[in-house]
Amino acid sequence: MSETAQQVAAAKAVPPGDGPSGLAGAGIAANTVPGRTTGGSSTRKGIIAIIVLLALFAVPFVANTYVVFVVSLTLVYAVSTLGFNLLVGWSGQIGLAHAALFAVGAYGSAIGVEYGIPFLLTIPLAGIVAAVLALVIGFPAIRLRGFFLAIATLALGMAIVELLTMARPLTGGGGGMSVNVWSLPGITTAASTYFVVLAVAAIMFFLMRRALLGRFGRTLQAVRDLGQLTGSLGVSALRYRLVAFALSGFIAAVAGTLYGQLQTFIFPAMFQMNLLVPMLVMVFVGGAGSMWGPVVGAAFAIVLIEFFQDLGDQQAIAYGLVLMLAISVLPGGLTSLARRVGDSRFMARLRRREVAE
Amino acid sequence: MTTTAVATPVVQFVDVQKAFGGNKVLVDVSLDVRPGFTGLIGPNGAGKTTCLNVVSGYLQPDAGDVRLAGQSVLGRAPMEVARMGVSRTFQTPRLIPNLSAVENVMVGGSRHYRHGHLAELLGLPSARRDERVQRERAYALLEELGLDHPDRAANAFPVGSQKIIEVARALLNDPVLLLLDEPAAGLGAEDVDRLVNGLNAWTARNPEAAVMIIEHDLELISRLCPTAAVLHFGRIITSGAPKDVLRDPVVVEAYLGADVAAGD
Numbered sequence: 001m002s003e004t005a006q007q008v009a010a011a012k013a014v015p016p017g018d019g020p021s022g023l024a025g026a027g028i029a030a031n032t033v034p035g036r037t038t039g040g041s042s043t044r045k046g047i048i049a050i051i052v053l054l055a056l057f058a059v060p061f062v063a064n065t066y067v068v069f070v071v072s073l074t075l076v077y078a079v080s081t082l083g084f085n086l087l088v089g090w091s092g093q094i095g096l097a098h099a100a101l102f103a104v105g106a107y108g109s110a111i112g113v114e115y116g117i118p119f120l121l122t123i124p125l126a127g128i129v130a131a132v133l134a135l136v137i138g139f140p141a142i143r144l145r146g147f148f149l150a151i152a153t154l155a156l157g158m159a160i161v162e163l164l165t166m167a168r169p170l171t172g173g174g175g176g177m178s179v180n181v182w183s184l185p186g187i188t189t190a191a192s193t194y195f196v197v198l199a200v201a202a203i204m205f206f207l208m209r210r211a212l213l214g215r216f217g218r219t220l221q222a223v224r225d226l227g228q229l230t231g232s233l234g235v236s237a238l239r240y241r242l243v244a245f246a247l248s249g250f251i252a253a254v255a256g257t258l259y260g261q262l263q264t265f266i267f268p269a270m271f272q273m274n275l276l277v278p279m280l281v282m283v284f285v286g287g288a289g290s291m292w293g294p295v296v297g298a299a300f301a302i303v304l305i306e307f308f309q310d311l312g313d314q315q316a317i318a319y320g321l322v323l324m325l326a327i328s329v330l331p332g333g334l335t336s337l338a339r340r341v342g343d344s345r346f347m348a349r350l351r352r353r354e355v356a357e
Numbered sequence: 358m359t360t361t362a363v364a365t366p367v368v369q370f371v372d373v374q375k376a377f378g379g380n381k382v383l384v385d386v387s388l389d390v391r392p393g394f395t396g397l398i399g400p401n402g403a404g405k406t407t408c409l410n411v412v413s414g415y416l417q418p419d420a421g422d423v424r425l426a427g428q429s430v431l432g433r434a435p436m437e438v439a440r441m442g443v444s445r446t447f448q449t450p451r452l453i454p455n456l457s458a459v460e461n462v463m464v465g466g467s468r469h470y471r472h473g474h475l476a477e478l479l480g481l482p483s484a485r486r487d488e489r490v491q492r493e494r495a496y497a498l499l500e501e502l503g504l505d506h507p508d509r510a511a512n513a514f515p516v517g518s519q520k521i522i523e524v525a526r527a528l529l530n531d532p533v534l535l536l537l538d539e540p541a542a543g544l545g546a547e548d549v550d551r552l553v554n555g556l557n558a559w560t561a562r563n564p565e566a567a568v569m570i571i572e573h574d575l576e577l578i579s580r581l582c583p584t585a586a587v588l589h590f591g592r593i594i595t596s597g598a599p600k601d602v603l604r605d606p607v608v609v610e611a612y613l614g615a616d617v618a619a620g621d
Contacts, residue, residue: 207478214488215463216474221453222464231435232413232445234467234530243474289455 056198060191069262072194074295074302075201076258081282081294082208083251088280089288090217091244092224094150097137097157098279101249103164103271104130105256110179110266111170119182123200123257127250133160134249135242142241158272165268176267179260197258204251209291220244221289277319278305285326287333296334365426366391367534367567368412373421375407375591382407383418384591390534393560394568396578396585396599400612403588405571406448409536412569413445414438425534440468442533446526446540450519454512458504458522461511462495465526469494491529498525501558503551517544521552528559534567541574553580575603587611 056075060068084098108126113119137156141149164171171177184192211217222230223240230237260266278301286297304322308315330336366389375383382404397405410416412423414435423430430438444465452461469491472484499507502521511522520540527535541549560568572578578585579599586596589611595602602608 210480211474211478214477214484215470216477218453218456218460218464221456225453226451228435229447229451230464231415232439232443233465233526234436234439235464236434236436 053198053202057195060187060194065188065190068190068194070302072190072197072258072262074298075197076255076262077279077282077298077301078295079201079204079258080252080255080279081286081297082204083248083255084279085283085286085288085290085294085297086208086212086220086251087244087248088283089290089293090212090220090224091241091248093142093241093244094146094153095137095141095245095248096150096154096276097134097160098248098252099271099273099276100157100160101130101134101252102256102259102275102279103161103266103268104133104249105253106179106260106263106266106271107164107171107177107256108253109257110177110260113180113182119180119257119261120196123254126257127254130253130256131246131250134245134252137249138242138245142238142245157276161268161271164271172267174268176265178265179263181261181264193258193261196261200254200258204254205295208251212291224289273316277316277323281319281323281326284323285330285333287335290333290335293333293335300334367426367565368569369422369424369427370408370411371422371424373408373411373418373423375404375411375416375418382591383411386421386588386591386593388586388593388596390567390569391584392565392567394556394570394582394584396582397569397571397588398573398575398578398585398602399588404591405588406538408588409445409538409569409571412438412534413443413536439530442468442530443536444527444530444532444534445536446520446523446538448538448542450516450523452511452519452522452526455510457508458499458511458514458518459492459495459507461522462499462507462525462529463491465529466491466494468530495525495529498528498555498559502555503548517548520544521548521555524552524555531563532566534569537568537570537572539571539573541572541577549574549577553577556581575599579603 056071059071063071080098080102087093087095087098105126108129109119109122112122112125117125137153141153141156144152165174167173181189181193182196183189184195187195212220219230219235219240222233222235223237226233226237228237230240263270281304282294282297282301284297285300286293286295304319308318311318326333332340368390370386370388370390373383373386374381386404386408397408399405407416411418412425412430414430414433414437417431425438425441425443428441430441430443433441453464470487472481472487476484477488496507499522502525504518504521504525511519514522520543524537524540527537540552544552556568560566568581570578570582582599584596585599585602586593587602587605587608588594589608594607594611595605
């Protein structure tokens with residue numbers, strides 16, 4: 001016992017770049033990653049982020065109510081997809097309770113407000129409730145794979161929506177309930193909701209980007225690609241799968257609270273297959289496991305929703321077809337297109353020509 | 358087998374038995390693995406990988422004990438064993454295909470991260486420092502093992518280089534016991550040299566650590582390992598200096614017999 005402890009201590013005591021590895025340490029400088037560790041690039045990314053945020057901030061001042069609503073909805077879907085993509089794309093689990101957890105957010109917030117909780121406070125609270133629910137769903141589900149996981153989570157998700165329907169005194173049952181819309185003083189309700197949505201989206205993407213591009217995201221991907229073999233790396237695959245469920249549920253509900261504010265009236269039928277399938281479209285069209293795929297996927301889906309509006313019950317079929325097409329034609333999603341174009345022979349030839357000149 | 362302890366064994370196999378159904382894979386394995394390199398050789402199907410799986414917690418033996426620095430690893434999950442300082446590689450490299458080589462290596466540093474994920478989420482200085490230190494250590498290890506382009510995606514590397522990345526990932530945890538399952542299979546001569554140099558440099562810095570190598574490339578075993586144990590039909594039939602072991606008529610027979618039977 002003490003032997004191991006000593007060895008562990010000895011191993012830990014060796015500082016990086018010490019002794020023989022000093023020569024290796026010299027190599028580090030030459031190997032610095034462009035775009036990851038260099039200061040210049042991260043400042044550039046920061047500037048781009050600020051410009052995008054400022055442009056988004058300006059939308060209510062320059063655009064009409066309809067555009068503001070559409071952009072709000074896109075952002076809400078983007079946040080929701082951020083959570084769904086975390087589960088499906090990053091952790092590799094096809095859990096299909098996302099629409100139901102999104103509903104928990106919408107209903108949780110609306111009910112909370114009726115009971116006198118300030119709306120802004122219901123955002124994290126509904127998120128926590130959904131995270132706990134997601135843990136309950138995830139606890140049996142993380143031991144299942146692929147098809148079985150999908151079916152189990154789909155069933156549990158449907159059960160949640162069914163429960164919301166049955167809790168008539170709280171939720172108004174199948175007829176739905178209206179949502180008290182929170183509003184900042186001095187501006188229109190649409191603009192006010194928009195700013196809340198924008199702020200929440202910015203915070204969620206900022207935080208998740210940091211986690212997903214860091215150790216958390218790496219470990220999730222290891223769990224996805226290596227499965228139980230991550231045990232040999234000192235990582236519990238089951239624990240990470242469970243955390244992915246909880247976090248994804250939290251984000252789903254946060255997006256759901258905002259969705260309720262946008263729709264102003266919610267009913268259970270909004271959160272069934274007719275929402276789940278477009279949610280999957282958003283993940284896969286954007287690019288499963290990509291950082292900005294959720295934004296691209298949500299924007300794509302908004303256009304699609306507009307197109308398919310008149311199809312009525314056939315909408316689900318149309319979304320299904322789009323989903324099949326997206327997965328078979330472009331498995332990496334739209335965000336992988338940029339990389340593909342960059343890697344293509346045409347671009348390589350262009351680069352060569354530039355070098356030659 | 359030596360009875361006088363030259364150095365305390367890092368890992369001890371004590372009468373380990375393991376059967377899959379009626380197939381006895383490990384009949385009776387007793388082996389002390391001391392700091393430095395130890396080769397584990399033997400014909401296909403002798404039970405070499407099963408030995409590694411038993412030490413690393415992926416398989417529980419039917420009888421016997423496996424002790425890491427005196428402490429039994431039985432009943433512990435692979436994660437716990439890894440946290441005790443056992444790192445391993447796999448016969449076919451298992452990496453995250455779309456992540457860069459260096460980030461794949463960083464996945465192996467679980468024992469060194471002191472910050473939680475919340476600290477990372479909030480961008481606390483401790484988390485940033487941890488992350489930076491791990492990245493630098495990962496670069497240094499890949500450099501030491503002679504891997505060029507550490508920022509290239511893992512799936513852009515040939516299998517040989519992927520194995521090197523896997524070794525670096527296993528080393529990032531500063532293991533007390535490193536288990537390498539056929540590290541040289543699929544490697545070119547140049548890559549083998551880099552692997553040997555890298556491993557030698559690492560053990561020079563970590564003289565307390567033991568490295569167990571399963572390998573069919575007997576030249577690699579001769580170059581690295583002062584001792585090699587020969588496993589045949591689930592038993593250690595002999596162990597000693599590689600050049601003596603390989604001349605042992607029992608070993609020659611085991612290998613030739615198996616080779617003829619396997620047809621390669």
